[in-house]
Amino acid sequence: MYTPWPLPDENWFADASNQPEQHREDVRIEALVAQRLSIDWTTRRQQIIVSVQNRVVILAGVVSDTETRQAAAELAWDVPGVFDVCNTLRLSGQRRGHR
Template sequence: MSMPWPLPDDNWLAGTGDQPEPDSGDLRIEALVAQRLSIDWTTRRQQISVSVQNRVVILSGLVSGTDARQVAGELAWDVPGVVDVCNTLRPRNPRRGRR
């Protein structure tokens, strides 16, 4: 017995409901947040990933310090349509206690 191998253009998983289609509003918010982060002087050269689910912005990655983390969160909040921001950005060199 042989099983047919699906071709790349065959969308045989469509309709199974395994993965929801991205909301166009979420894609718009993601693009606007990424654009603002790339324009701002504080955040433009940072390693920030942006994702959006149900109008909630999720920021992840590494930044130079707490100022860049705070500015990134504020820029995300300023985008129209955002209902919440999950800021999981971490500073590259966290301050360590002095001896």
């Protein structure tokens, strides 16, 4: 038998009654960020995946250049309710594990 190791942000004794409300807020933020990215001319034709956890926007995928990467992060930051943005977008020319 093992004991799970809690993450720093986990509070095992917290009241979970607001979980559905938090989930709705994350879904709302995710939809707004995705909408803004699909409308803006710099990001609309890029391969960007948007996810949100606890009001933190996570941008993943591939973009064509650094300006587009920066624009995507700025558009995400402009959405009301966003606490932080984690920009993990890669450039289309980058290779993983290449030495």
